[in-house]
Amino acid sequence: MPYLALDTATTSLSIAVGERGRLFGEATTQLSRNHSVKLMPLVESLLESLDIAPDQLQGLIVGRGPGSYTGVRIAVTAAKAIAFSLQIPLVGVSTMDGLARHGALSDALVVPLLDARRKQAYTAMYENQNGAFVKLQEDRLLGLDDIIRGIHSRMVVRRLDKSKPAQVLLLGDGAENHRAELQEKLGDKARFATSSSQNFVRAAHLLDAGIAMLEAGESHDTATFAPEYLQLVEAEVKWNAAQQAKVAVTKEGDAK
Amino acid sequence: MGFLERVRQKYIADRASGKPVVILGIESSCDETSASVIRDGHEILSNIVSSQIEIHKRFGGVVPEVASRRHVENVNDVVEEALQQAGVTIEDLSAVAVTYGPGLVGALLVGVSWAKGLCWSKGIPMIGVQHIAGHIYANFLSGGMEPPLLALVVSGGHTELVHMPAHGEFEFLGRTRDDAAGEAYDKVGRAMGLPYPGGPQIDRLALEGNPQAYAFPRAWIDERSMDFSFSGLKSAVLNTMHNAEQRGEPWKVEDISASFQAAVVEVLVEKTVRAVHHTGVKNVVVAGGVAANRGLRAALTKRAEEAGFHVHFPRFDLCSDNAAMIAAAAFPMYLQGKFHDLDLNAIASLSLTKWKDTPTISL
Numbered sequence: 033m034p035y036l037a038l039d040t041a042t043t044s045l046s047i048a049v050g051e052r053g054r055l056f057g058e059a060t061t062q063l064s065r066n067h068s069v070k071l072m073p074l075v076e077s078l079l080e081s082l083d084i085a086p087d088q089l090q091g092l093i094v095g096r097g098p099g100s101y102t103g104v105r106i107a108v109t110a111a112k113a114i115a116f117s118l119q120i121p122l123v124g125v126s127t128m129d130g131l132a133r134h135g136a137l138s139d140a141l142v143v144p145l146l147d148a149r150r151k152q153a154y155t156a157m158y159e160n161q162n163g164a165f166v167k168l169q170e171d172r173l174l175g176l177d178d179i180i181r182g183i184h185s186r187m188v189v190r191r192l193d194k195s196k197p198a199q200v201l202l203l204g205d206g207a208e209n210h211r212a213e214l215q216e217k218l219g220d221k222a223r224f225a226t227s228s229s230q231n232f233v234r235a236a237h238l239l240d241a242g243i244a245m246l247e248a249g250e251s252h253d254t255a256t257f258a259p260e261y262l263q264l265v266e267a268e269v270k271w272n273a274a275q276q277a278k279v280a281v282t283k284e285g286d287a288k
Numbered sequence: 289m290g291f292l293e294r295v296r297q298k299y300i301a302d303r304a305s306g307k308p309v310v311i312l313g314i315e316s317s318c319d320e321t322s323a324s325v326i327r328d329g330h331e332i333l334s335n336i337v338s339s340q341i342e343i344h345k346r347f348g349g350v351v352p353e354v355a356s357r358r359h360v361e362n363v364n365d366v367v368e369e370a371l372q373q374a375g376v377t378i379e380d381l382s383a384v385a386v387t388y389g390p391g392l393v394g395a396l397l398v399g400v401s402w403a404k405g406l407c408w409s410k411g412i413p414m415i416g417v418q419h420i421a422g423h424i425y426a427n428f429l430s431g432g433m434e435p436p437l438l439a440l441v442v443s444g445g446h447t448e449l450v451h452m453p454a455h456g457e458f459e460f461l462g463r464t465r466d467d468a469a470g471e472a473y474d475k476v477g478r479a480m481g482l483p484y485p486g487g488p489q490i491d492r493l494a495l496e497g498n499p500q501a502y503a504f505p506r507a508w509i510d511e512r513s514m515d516f517s518f519s520g521l522k523s524a525v526l527n528t529m530h531n532a533e534q535r536g537e538p539w540k541v542e543d544i545s546a547s548f549q550a551a552v553v554e555v556l557v558e559k560t561v562r563a564v565h566h567t568g569v570k571n572v573v574v575a576g577g578v579a580a581n582r583g584l585r586a587a588l589t590k591r592a593e594e595a596g597f598h599v600h601f602p603r604f605d606l607c608s609d610n611a612a613m614i615a616a617a618a619f620p621m622y623l624q625g626k627f628h629d630l631d632l633n634a635i636a637s638l639s640l641t642k643w644k645d646t647p648t649i650s651l
C-alpha cells in the first residue's frame with residue numbers, strides 16, 4: 033500500500049509515490065509558475081501511470097515549509113483534503129528535508145538554504161552520523177552573516193571529531209544566489225551542488241522521512257495541521273509592537 | 289481510471305438512480321470560511337460559517353495573509369461540521385461547489401485546493417462558482433425562483449445592476465464609477481468613529497435619526513444612466529462633519545446616518561426602477577451584504593409595489609458570505625453536466641460575465 037508525498041513550498045513542484053525503502057515514481061517540475069493549476073493534474077497523471085487509485089493510498093506526507101506563503105498552502109491544503117476524504121493519516125515534514133537529503137551520502141555538514149530575499153534564507157543543519165542522516169538544527173530564518181557564523185562554529189565542533197572533514201555542502205537557491213559571498217567567507221570549506229538537480233526540493237526525500245514517521249505511528253491532526261511559516265504576518269508584527277508600546281506607556285504612567 | 293472517467297461514471301449513475309442532488313459548497317474568498325450542504329438546489333441541510341471578523345477587527349480591515357492562514361486551519365473542521373449537521377457523508381455528495389473568484393487570491397486558493405483534493409480523492413464532480421453569482425443565487429434558496437431576473441448587487445466591493453436572462457448568464461446594465469455602496473458605508477462609518485464594519489451600525493442608527501437633517505447629494509449621472517457614483521456623497525458627508533467641527537457645532541450621529549442612508553437608498557431604488565423599465569423584467573432580486581440593510585429593504589419593497597414589479601431579498605443570514613449560496617449557484621450547472629477539471633485556478637478578479645467562459649468539461 034503506497035504513500036503519497038507532496039511539496040509546493042518552493043519554486044519546485046514535486047510529488048512522489050512509494051513504500052518504505054521503495055520509490056515507485058516521482059514527478060518534479062522546476063518551471064511551474066502556478067502550483068495551484070499544476071499540482072492535482074500532476075498527481076492524477078503520476079498515479080494513473082502507476083495504475084494506483086486514490087483509495088489505495090495509505091498515508092500522506094506533505095512538505096510543510098518554510099517557503100513562500102501562498103505556495104506552501106497549495107500542497108498542505110490539498111493534503112488535508114485528501115487525508116480527510118480517504119480517512120488516512122497525514123504527516124508534515126520540513127521542506128528542508130526535501131532539499132538537504134541530496135547530501136545524505138556526503139561526509140560534509142549539509143546546510144540547505146532557501147532564499148527568503150533581503151539577504152536572508154530559511155536554513156537548517158544536517159550531517160551523516162554512522163549512516164543515519166541527522167538533523168542538527170531546526171528550521172530557521174536567518175541573515176546570511178548569521179548563517180556563516182553558525183557554520184564556522186559548527187566547523188570548530190567538527191575539527192574535534194577527526195572523522196568529520198571541516199567541510200560544508202551548501203544546497204538550494206540561497207546557496208546559488210549568494211555563492212560568491214559564501215565562497216569568500218567560507219574559503220575551501222565550502223562545497224556546492226555538482227548538478228542543478230541537487231538544488232531543489234524532491235518529494236522522494238520527503239517520502240523517506242515521512243514513511244519512517246508514519247510507520248512509527250506518528251502523524252499530525254489533519255484538521256488543525258498548518259504550514260510552518262516561521263514568520264508572523266507583517267500586520268501582526270506591527271500590531272504586537274503597538275501593544276507592547278501601549279504596555280510600556282502604561283507602566284511608565286504607573287510609576288509616576 | 290482517470291479523474292474525468294470516474295466523475296463521468298458517478299454522474300451517470302447518480303442521475304439514473306433518481307436520488308436527490310446533494311451539493312457541498314465551499315466558500316473562502318475573504319474572511320469567512322464556510323461550508324454548506326444543499327439538497328436539490330434550494331433546501332439548506334447545513335450552512336456553517338466560521339467568521340474571522342474578531343481577528344481582523346484589530347487591524348481595521350481584512351489582512352489577506354492572516355485570512356489565508358486561518359482558512360487553512362479552519363477548513364477541515366468547517367466541512368466536517370457541515371456534513372455532520374446535514375447528516376450526510378462524502379459518499380452521499382453529488383457534486384462539490386467552490387468559489388474560485390473574485391476575492392483575495394490566497395484565501396480563494398485554500399477553498400479551491402481543498403475542493404480539488406476532495407474531488408480527486410473520491411471522483412466527485414467539481415463546479416467552480418463565481419462569488420457574485422453566488423450572492424444572486426442566495427435568493428434561489430427560498431425556492432420557486434427562475435430567470436429572467438434583474439439583480440441589484442450591493443456590497444463592500446460591488447454596486448451593479450445585472451440582467452440575468454438565463455441560469456449562469458449575466459449582463460451589466462450599470463455599475464459604480466467609483467466607490468461601491470458598502471465601501472461608502474464603511475468609510476462614513478469610520479469617519480464617525482463607528483466600529484468596523486460600519487454598514488450595519490449606520491443602518492441601525494439611521495432608524496433613530498432624521499433623514500432630512502442634511503441634504504446630501506444624489507448622483508443621478510444622467511436621466512437614463514443605470515450607473516452609480518458614491519464618492520461625491522461620501523465627500524459631502526465628511527465635509528459636513530468637518531465643517532460642523534470647525535465651527536464647534538455638534539452633529540448627531542443618528543442624523544448623519546439617516547441622511548446619508550436616505551441618499552444611498554434613494555439612488556439604489558430609483559436606478560433599479562429604471563432597469564425594470566428598460567428591460568421589462570418584472571422580477572428583481574437583491575444580492576450582497578447591503579441586501580441586509582433594513583432601510584433599503586423597506587424603501588425598495590414600497591417602491592416595487594407602486595411601480596408594479598416584484599422584489600425579493602435573501603434571508604438576512606444569507607446576505608453575507610456563505611457557502612449555501614455557492615452550492616445553490618452550482619445546481620443549474622450540475623443539471624447541465626458542466627464541471628471543472630483539476631486545473632481550476634483561483635482568479636482574484638473573475639468577472640460575473642466571464643463565469644460562463646471558464647472552460648468546463650461537459651459530460
Ligand SMILES: [Zn+2]
Nearest residue numbers: 419443608609
Ligand atoms: Zn461576498
